[in-house]
Amino acid sequence: MYKKHSKGWLKHSDFVLLDLICMQAAFIIAYLLRHKSGNPYETQLYLNMAIFLELADIVVLFFFETFKSVLKRGYYMEFAKTLKHVVLVTLLAVLYLFTIQESGNFSRIVLYLTGSIYLFLTYAVRLLWKRRLRKKMKEGGDRSLLIVTTDRASLDVVLSIRNHNYEMYNLAGLVIADRNIVGQEVGGIPVVANVDTAPEYVCRAWIDEVLLIPGDDETLPQSLVDKLVETGVTVHFHISQAENKVGKRPLVEKVGEYLVLTTSINYTTDKQAFLKRCLDILGGLTGCVLTGILFLIIAPMIYIQSPGPVFFSQIRVGKNGKRFKMYKFRSMYLDAEERKQELMKENRVKDGMMFKVDFDTRIIGNKILPDGRKKTGIGNFIRVTSIDEFPQFFNVLKGDMSLVGTRPPTLDEWEKYELHHRARLAIKPGITGMWQVSGRSEITDFEEVVRLDTNYITEWSVGMDFRILFKTVLAVVKKEGSM
Numbered sequence: 001m002y003k004k005h006s007k008g009w010l011k012h013s014d015f016v017l018l019d020l021i022c023m024q025a026a027f028i029i030a031y032l033l034r035h036k037s038g039n040p041y042e043t044q045l046y047l048n049m050a051i052f053l054e055l056a057d058i059v060v061l062f063f064f065e066t067f068k069s070v071l072k073r074g075y076y077m078e079f080a081k082t083l084k085h086v087v088l089v090t091l092l093a094v095l096y097l098f099t100i101q102e103s104g105n106f107s108r109i110v111l112y113l114t115g116s117i118y119l120f121l122t123y124a125v126r127l128l129w130k131r132r133l134r135k136k137m138k139e140g141g142d143r144s145l146l147i148v149t150t151d152r153a154s155l156d157v158v159l160s161i162r163n164h165n166y167e168m169y170n171l172a173g174l175v176i177a178d179r180n181i182v183g184q185e186v187g188g189i190p191v192v193a194n195v196d197t198a199p200e201y202v203c204r205a206w207i208d209e210v211l212l213i214p215g216d217d218e219t220l221p222q223s224l225v226d227k228l229v230e231t232g233v234t235v236h237f238h239i240s241q242a243e244n245k246v247g248k249r250p251l252v253e254k255v256g257e258y259l260v261l262t263t264s265i266n267y268t269t270d271k272q273a274f275l276k277r278c279l280d281i282l283g284g285l286t287g288c289v290l291t292g293i294l295f296l297i298i299a300p301m302i303y304i305q306s307p308g309p310v311f312f313s314q315i316r317v318g319k320n321g322k323r324f325k326m327y328k329f330r331s332m333y334l335d336a337e338e339r340k341q342e343l344m345k346e347n348r349v350k351d352g353m354m355f356k357v358d359f360d361t362r363i364i365g366n367k368i369l370p371d372g373r374k375k376t377g378i379g380n381f382i383r384v385t386s387i388d389e390f391p392q393f394f395n396v397l398k399g400d401m402s403l404v405g406t407r408p409p410t411l412d413e414w415e416k417y418e419l420h421h422r423a424r425l426a427i428k429p430g431i432t433g434m435w436q437v438s439g440r441s442e443i444t445d446f447e448e449v450v451r452l453d454t455n456y457i458t459e460w461s462v463g464m465d466f467r468i469l470f471k472t473v474l475a476v477v478k479k480e481g482s483m
Contacts (some may be wrong), residue, residue: 001427001457002209002234002264003273012067016058018129021090024050024059030113042353045102046110049093056092060085071130071166078130082123090115140169144208144320147189148175148198148224153215158187161211162257172207177220195220199227203422204319204415211255212237229263232423232454233320236260265426266458275462280396283403283469287393294390297454298329301378306364308334313393316408319428324400326408327391331379336362354413354446386476392431404465405430406453421446424453427460438473 007410027050030439031040040046060066062198066085073081087458093111152387154176161171173192193201210233214220220237228235239252239259251262259274268276299310302373312330315323333339339362346357360366365377395401401408409417435449456464 001266001268001460002262003268003270009085013068013131015067015070015126016061018125019061020054020057022125023053023118026118026121027053028089029112029117033113034107034110045106048311049096051253052095052096053089056089056096059092060088061478064088070126075127078126079123082119082126085314086122088116088120089118090215136168137165138162140165140170143167143169144172144206144284144322145169146172146175146192146198146202146205146207146210148177148210148212148220148228150215150218151176151179151181152218153213157211157213158189160258161256162187167255169209171202172205173419175201177214177224178218192351195224198224198439199231199419202228202231202233203419204321207233208320208322209234209236211260212256213258214238227419230419230423232420232426232457234264234426235261236262265423266460268460272462274476276402276465277399279462279465280399280402282392286396287390288397289394291390294387295402298378298387302382303363304329304335305378306330315411316429317411317414317425318400318408320425321414321422323411324395324408326395326401329382329388329391330421331364331383331388332360333364354407354449389431396431400428402428404428404432404468406433406456407435407449423448423457424450426455432468434468434474437468437475463467 004328016435028040031038031046041050042153042379064085064253066081070078070081071406075101090111094103097106145161147157147161158174161169171189171212174186174189175193175195175198176186176191177195182194182197184191192205201207209422209441212220212228212235213224225235234319236253236255236258237260240320251267253260253262295310302310308330312328312332313325316326318324321322340355343357343360343362344355347355359368359374363377363383364379365375366380367375369375396403405428406424409425435452438452456468
């Protein structure tokens with residue numbers, strides 16, 4: 001799922017926050033220089049001015065767009081823009097004092113010192129922050145971008161994205177559509193696939209977004225575009241190739257210096273992403289506390305029946321193919337992975353895309369008695385009650401997972417994915433999700449799992465997450481749908 005780019009001054013929320021901090025720092029320093037000691041916030045007039053300066057700062061940022069193209073500005077232009085910004089804020093402060101008829105009670109030295117200190121402080125902070133961002137632009141960020149282009153345009157595209165990497169992309173590789181030069185490099189970026197193998201590469205690798213930029217008077221195969229969209233990956237294609245437009249609700253955006261159409265399985269705004277992350281952090285903190293309490297009770301039981309680590313970790317595949325280590329309370333014997341092949345013939349899920357058996361003897365305490373009766377132990381208990389899932393709250397807190405999402409596949413499951421299966425990786429994996437609250441023990445068709453997960457992604461909303469969390473609690477209490 002693709003997060004829409006912020007518009008206007010919100011696009012530079014980091015600069016806005018730093019600017020507001022610099023304003024308050026300048027105000028405090030000016031007050032101390034004038035009065036030698038004391039707290040400016042203890043006096044109502046000065047407290048009101050401190051608040052007004054923050055509001056005035058935001059008003060100037062909004063109406064005069066003083067952060068527009070901030071990353072492209074040089075030293076002189078940045079100083080000119082900063083000076084203009086400070087003058088406007090200071091004039092608003094003077095107007096405020098005259099309006100409330102308190103200009104005689106407020107120190108003009110404090111006001112002028114605040115403006116002067118603010119000018120040089122925020123100018124220095126902006127330059128330092130831009131230097132840091134430019135360094136990150138060169139190193140790459142946490143979003144993986146695959147570039148699909150033609151041989152003639154490849155070097156220009158690589159250099160353009162690298163020099164205008166405002167989105168902080170990590171360049172994952174190149175696909176040259178009109179030549180098969182896999183294994184070679186263009187501008188230091190490896191060519192990882194050709195036009196035939198590109199969709200399969202996207203399906204198997206960590207790729208967040210794909211950028212399609214053909215050369216002048218050149219086009220890219222429509223079949224390639226269709227297959228890439230089928231994987232659920234976010235696709236940007238050059239505006240000049242508008243006839244190749246695919247997908248729902250395409251957005252017009254800029255990637256680097258290119259004007260592109262962006263299509264994705266779904267979109268989220270900054271506000272929606274912020275609310276979901278806040279919910280995850282709150283739930284993650286609560287869950288980690290509960291996990292610590294459960295550890296004191298469960299750990300001795302696990303260790304007595306199966307000596308060894310209490311926690312189990314496994315590499316899983318997360319959003320857009322990014323791998324991470326997922327944690328659980330160990331509910332199986334230490335040799336469970338080795339014994340998995342022995343039970344594959346009993347797997348209830350078609351094609352082995354997931355693993356689910358009626359009675360798993362790898363679970364701690366599970367055994368079939370000589371008379372055919374089935375005996376369970378602590379392992380079965382913590383799985384039926386979903387206690388084994390609690391350590392995943394640490395994954396949620398880290399940002400690898402979300403409270404609500406899709407089930408993260410194991411590496412061997414992921415290797416079997418077809419193109420349309422990858423669409424369920426377009427969002428962070430979750431502790432619970434649509435298919436879990438739809439009776440996960442009864443669903444044995446992986447295509448049904450994919451359908452439920454993709455429906456969740458395409459119809460996602462914060463309200464839907466709350467509904468799924470509520471249903472999950474009910475399912476756990478009733479012991480329905482446990483693995």
